[in-house]
Amino acid sequence: MPMSDPRYESYMGLGPKRIAHWEHWSDPDAATYITGIDYYEQPRSCMLRLNELYPFLELGAPASDDPLPKLDEQRDQGKGRWGHEYRDHWQQEEAAKRFGSLEEMLRFSPLEQGDFTGWRVVVDGDYSSEEVIYERFRSQFPEEWGDKAPEKNSSAAVGFYNTMFMWPLLVFGYENFLSICLKPEFDRIMEEFAEINRRVFRAFARLPVNFVICHDDIVLSNGPVCSPKWMRKHIFPRYEEFWSILKSAGKEVIFMVDGGVDAFADDIMACGARGIISEPFTNYKALARKYENCFIAGEGDNRVLMRNNPAEIRAMVESMVETGRMSGGYMMCIGNHIPFNVPGEAVKRYLDLSVELAYR
Helix, strand or coil, X not given: CCCCCHHHHHHCCCCCCECCECCCECCXXXXXXXXXXXXXXXXHHHHHHHHHHCHHHCCCCCCCCCCCCCHHHCCCCCCCEECCEECCCCHHHHHHHHCCCHHHHHHCCHHHHCECCCCCCCCCCECCCHHHHHHHHHCCCCHHHCCCCCCCCCCCEEEXXXXXXXXXXXXXXXXXXXXXXXXXXXXXXXXXXXXXXXXXXXXXXXXXXXXXXXXXXXXXXXXXXXXXXXXXXHCHHHHHHHHHHHHHCCCEEEEECCXXXXXXXXXXXXXXXXXXXXCCCCCHHHHHHHCCCCEEECCECXXXXXXXCHHHHHHHHHHHHHHHHHCCEEEECECCCECCCCCHHHHHHHHHHHHHHCEC
């Protein structure tokens, strides 16, 4: 049976000779610098050309070349920039508007709410039943795929942002969540969010994918948000349950998390993840040594790119390649993102060095 794409091989720890990439990209100015095509004037052509120059990127491209508003033409500039535009809201402000008090939050019923359309919980939508969820996500894939990925060796995947921890954080807001998460009444709320996610993962088990990318920002750059005791009560048992639903349907789990995940990496792997994509605060060489050919990505550091020192960028890429040779599941990835303010010259140098060096 022929092997499939390098992303599939990497997810499964099969060690493709060229080390594959998974990049978090929102740097239109770098795309313009590298391609010579103004992203704002011809966004689709710009991104298609970028993928032409570096096929391993596989970045998304806008649907058309309709010009985009330049930054100085965008009206609301008060919420900070993301990629080619300014945000139109702060999620935490949105969360604060929903409830009048902490007591009201503790009375909230996620199951009674059911429909989170317009709530700005990243993956907005109706979660009132498994079938409603299934139909919404199934529409993202070609009808002719039926109920299976197009090939066994396909990297077809679905992602979910609110694997468990993100639900209360996004619904209540970060500070409010931390203010109420130790209250006895909070146990019921977490169980109701868990019931919503049972519907989600039962629906995902039916989708024509081989992988489910589960996101939860359970750590900060310096370690856990909540204590191991709290996590092992409210979060990890649910991961094990949800992921067992997926695995029984033949799907693998990729766990995505911001921050430094070392404190919880063993828990995540024990719950059934195939591997972890995180940020450079995580010790990837330790993961590669402990879990043979597990999937890992995110070792690259945008702070190195920001300094734009050629020798430092080369040293970073060489270190990443060293880890890639330790694990057949390793992917090149600037784990803390390639945002709009990373110099195009530095991004190009990183990509060119990857072309030169990123081989097993």
